[in-house]
Amino acid sequence: MKLATLKDGTRDGQLIVVSRDLQTAALADAIVGTLQRALDDWTFYAPQLRDLYDALNQARARNTFAFDAKACMAPLPRAFQWADASSYVNHVELVRRARGAEMPPEFRTDPLMYQGGSDDFIGAKDDIVCASEEYGIDFEAEVAVITGDVPMGARPDQALKSIRLVTLVNDVSLRELIPAELAKGFGFFHSKPATSFAPIAATPDELGGDWREGRVHRPMIVHWNGKKVGQPDAGVDMVFHFGQLIAHAAKTRNLRAGTIVGSGTVSNKDAKRGYCCIAEKRCLEMIEHGAPQTAYMKYGDTVKIDMFDEAGKSIFGSIEQAVAPLEAGAHRASSSQL
Missing domain, CATH: 3.90.850.10 (Fumarylacetoacetase-like, C-terminal domain)
Known part of the structure; x- marks a missing residue:
């Protein structure tokens, strides 16, 4: 799966899941807010993020938006x-x-x-x-x-x-x-x-x-x-x-x-x-x-x-x-x- 961090005015940003072709993305806030939090409890959060990633690639995810690398912080x-x-x-x-x-x-x-x-x-x-x-x-x-x-x-x-x-x-x-x-x-x-x-x-x-x-x-x-x-x-x-x-x-x-x-x-x-x-x-x-x-x-x-x-x-x-x-x-x- 592919992950990125959206600029949102805070130090740690907002975790998003990005499609394999880097064209679309979805907020991961319903699962976990930041990448560091996801890493802290990877075995719990990774499967949920993977499900969202699969849905995104299959055009089943809700509230998607165009991925823009310029709007991203470092992961x-x-x-x-x-x-x-x-x-x-x-x-x-x-x-x-x-x-x-x-x-x-x-x-x-x-x-x-x-x-x-x-x-x-x-x-x-x-x-x-x-x-x-x-x-x-x-x-x-x-x-x-x-x-x-x-x-x-x-x-x-x-x-x-x-x-x-x-x-x-x-x-x-x-x-x-x-x-x-x-x-x-x-x-x-x-x-x-x-x-x-x-x-x-x-x-x-x-x-x-x-x-x-x-x-x-x-x-x-x-x-x-x-x-x-x-x-x-x-x-x-x-x-x-x-x-x-x-x-x-x-x-x-x-x-x-x-x-x-x-x-x-x-x-x-x-x-x-x-x-x-x-x-x-x-x-x-x-x-x-x-x-x-x-x-x-x-x-x-x-x-x-x-x-x-x-x-x-x-x-x-x-x-x-x-x-x-x-x-x-x-x-x-x-x-x-x-």
């Missing part, structure tokens, strides 16, 4: 935890090669992961608001999963069973701020602004045979300023599958329902498949030419991230964003209007 507008990994080791290797460093062998056996801000996710059509172009604004196209409760010490096979939903992510990075932050030894903070998500979060069965071995085996399609720059397959070269990533996150802590785990930037060894972040393009240029030639995003630039099924239909709806300055009025006030 989970805020989450208890957002842990992003770097499971496409090719991406990490390129970054290190570009600066003349060897990749430690343990990077292939022990996942890299950081804990990002999860109190202010943004919707698929919301602007990427940044205070300065000098920060090195970059997109990062990723796959993410949303889990139920995961006990501390869960094995990868157990962790896979905790996955409730799958979606796409634009994990925006401010590249010029990263070196100084990492040099402090405490990791990312200012260099990782609000993360944006596709409008749809889908149960894994919606992917059919393209969901296997804890990976999504579909191309990630990325356009920058209207030009296609990447189409790497998300199932290829993903060294750690989502069960392993979730188990890694749960090594020393319980993960509660609504935890989001990201794959990291999708990257293939085959450079002809393009790129899912500008930094990777710049690394390839440094390796080949000795210096980067491609600039980071500027105000007014756009990025579009999508994934299609074999029939050419968007699975999660597209992320389509423009970069905007803080002073342009695009800054979103909190729901309390501070």
